[in-house]
Amino acid sequence: MADDKKPLLIKRYASRRLYNTETSDYVTLEDIAAFIRDGREVQIVDLKTGDDLTRQYLLQIIAEHESRGENVLPVDVLTDLVRSYTTSAQSVVPQFLAASFEMLRDGQSKLMEQWSHLPNPMASMPGFDALQRQQQAFLKSIMGGFAGSSGPAPEADEEEAPKAKAKAAPAADDDLAAIKKQLADLQAKLSKL
Missing domain, CATH: 3.30.420 (Nucleotidyltransferase; domain 5)
Structure with missing residues (x-):
């Protein structure tokens, strides 16, 4: 370690x-x-x-x-980064970016912790465990690009994974759309700052 x-x-x-x-x-x-x-x-x-x-x-x-x-980086963010090299904001930008990514990592960690402690009435549903592992793997893959990400490790059973993937495809598409919207909202807020 x-x-x-x-x-x-x-x-x-x-x-x-x-x-x-x-x-x-x-x-x-x-x-x-x-x-x-x-x-x-x-x-x-x-x-x-x-x-x-x-x-x-x-x-x-x-x-x-x-x-x-x-x-991953919207053109507006890239443009602002280029501008920061030629302005007095140069000294503030690195700290702001570091704090933003730290906040994102902390939020993801807290979200995963909250999900693991919530009682779930769907837990007794057949195939729910495989679906939950797939969702956790999906979240980890999205957040995996951030250093220090603390998402859960996927534990998919090799025989159940294809079945769960086929059943969960519509739900995963809805989740992906929601996550993309949240990321777009976050990027818009960061651009305003």
């Missing part, structure tokens, strides 16, 4: 290859993104100069996801 607290050290060689010092093998940007989604802190340093390149590579990971159509 102590290793999870210490950042995973990735060294960049002169050839620009990235070397995982824990496993003694080369990694890709996608591997680094997977480490982060799993909750690991990552530090990328240049082997020769010792310069910390973490920020540069994290921005590159975000840019690659955005260019593949996995749009």
Whole structure:
């Protein structure tokens, strides 16, 4: 467990290859993104100069996801970020973004905790457990992109998962639409700030 607290050290060689010092093998940007989604802190340093390149590579990971159509950052937010580099707001923006994401993580954690303690009359319904595991996995996948996310781990039974997925598809679509609306509302509020 102590290793999870210490950042995973990735060294960049002169050839620009990235070397995982824990496993003694080369990694890709996608591997680094997977480490982060799993909750690991990552530090990328240049082997020769010792310069910390973490920020540069994290921005590159975000840019690659955005260019593949996995749009998380609305154009308004990106525009405001660009503006913040040329204004006096530059000093406030990092703290604001960090506080916003911390609030989002805390909210998700509290929501999952509340759901786990609520008595549920549907719990006696056949197949409910599989449906609940699928919903938890869905929430974790959505929040998985945020470092430190504390969503529950999926525990789907391999035989029940396809049946539950087929039954839960309409409910999942409704849930997804509601979540997208909530995210859009949150983005609108952040843009106003």
